[in-house]
Amino acid sequence: MFSLKPDIEVSGVIDLTIERLDSIGIKALLLDVDCTLKRYNSSEPLPDVIDWLTQLRSAGISLYLVSNGGGVRIRQFSESVQIPFVAPAMKPLPFAICRVMRLMNYDKKSTAMVGDQLFTDILAGKLAGILTVLVNPNGANEEPWFARIKRPLEKLFVKR
Ligand SMILES: [Mg+2]
Incomplete structure (x- = not known):
């Protein structure tokens, strides 16, 4: 049966060290x-x-931002960290992920989607057929109500 369980769970992105990514054969991260x-x-x-981003880049890990946020806001973030984006x-x-993978020539086996939300990031990664990494949300209490009500629901899904 289709499962929403992420392949990997970490408390934060920086737990995805170069060594850890190497050991599972990941060469590209969609963030x-x-x-x-x-x-x-x-x-x-x-x-x-x-x-962390600097270390990954110098180790040859390819990085791409895949955000549901507004284009203008994410463009500014993209410029500040110097990582290309789709938003x-x-x-x-899964279409944005698939488009980036085609554009960048990423291989499904060596690409992972990394995000804090099951119903968006993890589901999109699974639909695109790539590895999924769930991180603990940072500052989720600052989110608008419609994003906050999803989180208890997500916990139920992870437990199953
Ligand atoms: Mg998020």
């Missing part, structure tokens, strides 16, 4: 932005995330 790379209300990456990506639809 959610809000509550994954930054707190919801902040325009700055989380502490340590800039260093709004309309996750859980």
Whole structure:
């Protein structure tokens, strides 16, 4: 049966070290932005995330932002971290992920979708047929109500 269970769960993106990605053969990361790379209300990456991104890049891991956020806001974030982006990506639809994978020539076996939401990031990654990584949401209490009510529902899904 189709499962929403992520392949990997980490407390934050920085737990995805180069060694860990190497050991599972991941060469490209598709990264959610809000509550994954930054707190919801902040325009700055989380502490340590800039260093982490720099380390991954120098190790040859390819990075791409895949966000449901508004294009203008995500473009600014994209420019500040110097990672290309697609937004709004309309996750859980997998089309934006598939488009990026075609564009960048990513292989399904060596690409992972990383995000904080089951019903968008993880579902989109699974529909696209790639590895999925769930991170603990950062600053989720700053989110609008419609995003917040999903979280208890998501917990139920992970437990099953
Ligand atoms: Mg998010």
